[in-house]
Amino acid sequence: MTGNTLARKGWVILLALFLTMFGDERIASAETGNSKSPSSIVVGLMTPDIPATLCAGEKISLEYYFAYVYAGKAAPLIPQPLRGNVLINATNGKVTPEKFVYPRVILNKTYTGNFTYTADKKAGTGTIAINVSAGYTAPPFTVTFKIVECEASILFGKQSTFSYDVTTMITTYTGSGLVTVTENGEITGTGSQTIWGTILPYSSEEGSCTQNSPWEGSAGISFSGQMGEDGNAQVTMTLETLNVNAATLTCTSEDYSGSMTFPEYTFGQCEVQIDNFSFKGGTQNVTFNCAGEEPFTLAVTIVPRRKP
Amino acid sequence: MKRAALIFISLALMSLSCVISSPLARSTETADLSGYFLPDPTVGLDGLQSYIQTLTISLHGTQDGKPIESNESYRLVFNRETQTQFTNAVIPDAEGGQERITTGNVGEAYYRKLNDEQCQVWWGERAAGAEPLVPARLLPPLFAAHESGPEEINGVQARRYTFDTVSLGYPANTKVEGQIWLAEGGGYVVKYTMRIQDEGDLLGKGTTGEQVFEYELTQINAVVDPPLPEGCPAVLTDFPSLPDARDIQRLPGTLAYITSSDAAHIQSFYEQQLQAQGWTLSGSRSLPDGENMLVFLQMEEAKAAYISIQASETGAWVIVKVEPLENSPLPVLP
Numbered sequence: 001m002t003g004n005t006l007a008r009k010g011w012v013i014l015l016a017l018f019l020t021m022f023g024d025e026r027i028a029s030a031e032t033g034n035s036k037s038p039s040s041i042v043v044g045l046m047t048p049d050i051p052a053t054l055c056a057g058e059k060i061s062l063e064y065y066f067a068y069v070y071a072g073k074a075a076p077l078i079p080q081p082l083r084g085n086v087l088i089n090a091t092n093g094k095v096t097p098e099k100f101v102y103p104r105v106i107l108n109k110t111y112t113g114n115f116t117y118t119a120d121k122k123a124g125t126g127t128i129a130i131n132v133s134a135g136y137t138a139p140p141f142t143v144t145f146k147i148v149e150c151e152a153s154i155l156f157g158k159q160s161t162f163s164y165d166v167t168t169m170i171t172t173y174t175g176s177g178l179v180t181v182t183e184n185g186e187i188t189g190t191g192s193q194t195i196w197g198t199i200l201p202y203s204s205e206e207g208s209c210t211q212n213s214p215w216e217g218s219a220g221i222s223f224s225g226q227m228g229e230d231g232n233a234q235v236t237m238t239l240e241t242l243n244v245n246a247a248t249l250t251c252t253s254e255d256y257s258g259s260m261t262f263p264e265y266t267f268g269q270c271e272v273q274i275d276n277f278s279f280k281g282g283t284q285n286v287t288f289n290c291a292g293e294e295p296f297t298l299a300v301t302i303v304p305r306r307k308p
Numbered sequence: 309m310k311r312a313a314l315i316f317i318s319l320a321l322m323s324l325s326c327v328i329s330s331p332l333a334r335s336t337e338t339a340d341l342s343g344y345f346l347p348d349p350t351v352g353l354d355g356l357q358s359y360i361q362t363l364t365i366s367l368h369g370t371q372d373g374k375p376i377e378s379n380e381s382y383r384l385v386f387n388r389e390t391q392t393q394f395t396n397a398v399i400p401d402a403e404g405g406q407e408r409i410t411t412g413n414v415g416e417a418y419y420r421k422l423n424d425e426q427c428q429v430w431w432g433e434r435a436a437g438a439e440p441l442v443p444a445r446l447l448p449p450l451f452a453a454h455e456s457g458p459e460e461i462n463g464v465q466a467r468r469y470t471f472d473t474v475s476l477g478y479p480a481n482t483k484v485e486g487q488i489w490l491a492e493g494g495g496y497v498v499k500y501t502m503r504i505q506d507e508g509d510l511l512g513k514g515t516t517g518e519q520v521f522e523y524e525l526t527q528i529n530a531v532v533d534p535p536l537p538e539g540c541p542a543v544l545t546d547f548p549s550l551p552d553a554r555d556i557q558r559l560p561g562t563l564a565y566i567t568s569s570d571a572a573h574i575q576s577f578y579e580q581q582l583q584a585q586g587w588t589l590s591g592s593r594s595l596p597d598g599e600n601m602l603v604f605l606q607m608e609e610a611k612a613a614y615i616s617i618q619a620s621e622t623g624a625w626v627i628v629k630v631e632p633l634e635n636s637p638l639p640v641l642p
Contacts, residue, residue, distance in 0.1 A: 048438040108367075108448065110399055112399060112407070143436065143438045157629060159633055160634045170590070176595075176599055177597075218596060281557075283559070283561065301627075
């Protein structure tokens with residue numbers, strides 16, 4: 001190799017080195033965005049409550065933060081004003097929005113942004129990587145989780161006690177079921193509802209009363225719906241026709257004996273809407289508005305069953 | 309030519325040496341903060357059992373002649389023993405208002421409350437990498453400081469230091485007045501205050517103003533029982549589960565798990581366990597789809613517990629829902 005050739009190649013290397021030194025995007029001082037090490041750009045999640053396991057198709061809302069914290073001599077000050085860019089990448093799911101632009105980033109000020117991640121409707125491993133550049137390019141802040149197929153148990157119930165004078169009536173209404181979702185987002189499921197109640201036996205100086213048998217009945221429930229792109233769905237819960245047996249309340253005293261018959265009763269089929277149904281679970285108040293009955297509200301609990 | 313090559317190689321080696329030591333180089337992923345007085349403001353926190361971190365950062369000034377104002381506040385309550393951690397942040401939102409965010413956990417119960425929205429709760433394990441915000445991470449590291457003596461602060465013996473523009477490596481025209489207190493035992497930051505007055509060299513061309521940091525660590529090893537954030541209900545922890553319960557989820561008023569036991573054994577378990585807690589079995593029903601439903605009452609506290617037992621491929625799913633009793637009849641009754 002001649003001196004000229006060596007010199008030419010050398011200048012190319014030197015130029016590359018200088019470009020590296022003075023390029024616009026510089027590497028921040030921390031090893032990873034999740035590191036606790038001091039960094040020129042601090043990146044993280046304001047809402048770090050991401051489960052280690054998400055359900056397929058589940059949507060989560062997140063908020064990130066970043067701040068340009070000057071690290072002094074170790075990471076020289078970038079001339080201001082700074083333009084900040086945040087790019088969010090994801091695997092096995094969709095992030096909305098993916099990009100945020102901050103035209104003017106002020107030193108030591110915290111910036112935030114809200115985004116959603118909707119997991120694919122299939123099992124796998126999901127990641128969310130938040131990439132921030134504001135003069136320096138911070139190493140990505142990365143979160144990793146599992147995506148599994150889910151079912152959901154549904155449970156609701158209401159026990160009430162009503163007292164009037166010496167009479168106490170206890171009634172119970174419960175419902176439960178299991179809901180599954182197919183890969184195309186169709187939601188189906190079945191369950192049961194049951195009701196029973198009785199007037200507690202009572203006695204006083206004037207006499208006593210007893211109910212010959214409790215009111216009782218049970219019937220099926222079916223669930224149907226379609227999972228939306230946003231991870232939520234409206235599920236229709238169809239309460240099938242429920243028959244309750246007749247009962248007789250008999251009262252006796254020293255000089256009187258009588259009975260009162262409560263006839264057999266039929267609750268007709270009824271459709272109840274569960275809005276914002278989500279496989280991540282939770283409890284929501286649902287209005288039961290059935291023909292021939294006064295509307296009432298019950299707390300319906302959804303519990304995810306994550307498949308291993 | 310040989311001379312030119314030698315000169316070039318020397319230059320190249322010098323440049324290479326310069327770049328390797330420069331923090332701006334792409335190959336340098338960690339800054340060399342070894343000579344720093346305070347390279348990591350979170351130092352020593354790992355050795356504490358409990359504490360409260362509070363941080364406020366305010367900015368008042370002008371940008372392109374127009375007034376700008378920004379106020380951020382953070383509060384972190386941490387208790388290692390009870391596995392409790394809550395971070396409360398009040399930060400400016402995009403519309404010029406303020407956003408209130410509370411996140412945290414008590415063990416495996418995770419909470420989130422945004423502004424006036426309903427508190428969200430879930431149970432389980434947090435995703436890998438999803439670390440909570442630690443306010444001390446937002447404090448700038450210090451290159452140097454001047455010791456001004458021992459002082460007791462927030463209940464701990466500490467050493468007080470002052471720092472200035474040079475300590476932070478800020479531009480000469482920027483004025484900084486700062487104080488920091490480091491615990492004599494543990495070396496953690498007990499207090500960090502800083503006032504920056506800048507005419508555009510630091511905050512950016514066209515931006516002038518004052519930035520103030522106020523950070524304190526209080527109730528050091530003295531946080532006993534951090535309360536849940538307002539509006540966030542406790543999960544159901546005082547309701548028993550079978551010894552072989554797995555995939556347990558505890559939510560407000562709800563307990564769910566899988567067990568290998570059958571419905572009869574589950575009912576027997578709850579009759580025994582709950583009796584001791586003042587519950588009585590109000591009724592049990594076998595439902596058309598094979599489910600079993602148990603209802604227990606706790607009259608003293610006016611509560612009802614609904615226990616659904618659902619068979620599955622991997623065992624029986626037990627779902628418990630506890631609700632207050634209402635002194636009114638159900639509308640669906642005959």
